[in-house]
Amino acid sequence: MLLTLSEFAAYLSRCREEKFPRLFVLGHAAPDGDAVISSLFEGWRLTLQGELAVPVVQADALPREVAWLLGSSAPLVLTAAEADMTHPDSRFVLTDHHHDPLRQRQVVAVVDHHPPATDLTGVDVCIRPVGATTTLVAQQLEQQGYTFDDGVARLLLGGVLLDTDGLSPRKATAEDLTLAQRLSALCGEPTTAFYDTLQAQLLSETDVAVLYRRDYRTYFDRNGVPLLGFAILKVWDTTLPSLAEIRRLLAADLRDSGCVACVAKVMPYTADGGRGQQVCLAAGEGGDLVLTALCQMEGAGAERTAPDTLLIPPTCPQWGRKRYAAHLLPLLEKEA
Numbered sequence: 294m295l296l297t298l299s300e301f302a303a304y305l306s307r308c309r310e311e312k313f314p315r316l317f318v319l320g321h322a323a324p325d326g327d328a329v330i331s332s333l334f335e336g337w338r339l340t341l342q343g344e345l346a347v348p349v350v351q352a353d354a355l356p357r358e359v360a361w362l363l364g365s366s367a368p369l370v371l372t373a374a375e376a377d378m379t380h381p382d383s384r385f386v387l388t389d390h391h392h393d394p395l396r397q398r399q400v401v402a403v404v405d406h407h408p409p410a411t412d413l414t415g416v417d418v419c420i421r422p423v424g425a426t427t428t429l430v431a432q433q434l435e436q437q438g439y440t441f442d443d444g445v446a447r448l449l450l451g452g453v454l455l456d457t458d459g460l461s462p463r464k465a466t467a468e469d470l471t472l473a474q475r476l477s478a479l480c481g482e483p484t485t486a487f488y489d490t491l492q493a494q495l496l497s498e499t500d501v502a503v504l505y506r507r508d509y510r511t512y513f514d515r516n517g518v519p520l521l522g523f524a525i526l527k528v529w530d531t532t533l534p535s536l537a538e539i540r541r542l543l544a545a546d547l548r549d550s551g552c553v554a555c556v557a558k559v560m561p562y563t564a565d566g567g568r569g570q571q572v573c574l575a576a577g578e579g580g581d582l583v584l585t586a587l588c589q590m591e592g593a594g595a596e597r598t599a600p601d602t603l604l605i606p607p608t609c610p611q612w613g614r615k616r617y618a619a620h621l622l623p624l625l626e627k628e629a
């Protein structure tokens with residue numbers, strides 16, 4: 294059965310019109326391309342099976358690159374302020390994450406590619422370590438006999454590319470690659486050029502509050518106590534965000550999240566595809582410990598220029614958040 298872009302738009306319109314939906318599909322609260330696209334398509338997939346499942350983006354607006362990718366479908370997507378999910382009978386499917394502190398008892402299913410860190414007894418679980426949750430949803434649709442027209446294939450491809458840094462070997466698995474090649478052939482978008490365009494859209498975001506929330510993760514200890522909040526702000530090196538504003542956001546985050554430390558890493562990209570000098574700012578009781586540890590991990594060249602500031606030049610390894618977190622969490626657990 295062929296799934297078309299116009300049917301996709303019709304499905305989103307139907308979600309908008311439904312007065313009392315009881316089944317919702319949520320990406321995480323720092324919605325990125327993968328969280329949004331996986332939730333939209335998991336919602337559609339479940340709806341095709343019989344019960345209307347309504348995807349809701351947990352933000353006031355779609356991220357720039359996602360709005361660009363969705364094009365004329367973007368205004369049809371429901372955001373948190375537009376959906377009433379408070380009815381006690383509401384059930385939730387989570388995509389691209391599997392823990393929702395407010396709704397965990399109402400979670401009936403998860404589709405995710407992050408290692409499970411929560412008890413998911415009684416929940417319908419699909420968790421596999423591929424590069425993007427969108428890959429898992431697209432595979433499910435294919436296994437159920439669906440095929441995609443060019444418009445649908447393009448949306449799915451966008452979700453996979455955005456979460457794998459354009460199929461980088463660090464993030465993409467063989468399954469992501471095979472799927473992306475199939476989708477690329479279907480929609481006629483060459484993966485590299487398409488990713489460059491998506492990335493250019495993403496880097497054009499300049500609202501610091503949006504940047505702070507966009508690529509954000511909270512890390513908890515075994516008992517669910519929040520330890521570390523970690524924001525990554527990807528920007529063009531020609532439009533660097535105000536550090537004063539990031540400090541304000543870190544202070545507010547620390548207050549709201551109760552983390553031991555909150556960190557924001559500014560990751561500048563150059564026009565030729567290279568990386569600029571990264572800046573890490575940290576706040577909270579564990580902030581100094583975090584920056585000291587990151588400085589050691591990055592080695593020669595990394596430099597503390599203020600008590601809350603670490604500069605990491607492109608000559609350093611510039612490790613990713615996952616690697617940082619693996620190193621930081623045991624240290625912060627002692628601190629907590």
Ligand SMILES: [Mn+2]
Binds near residue numbers: 425
């Ligand atoms: Mn993801």
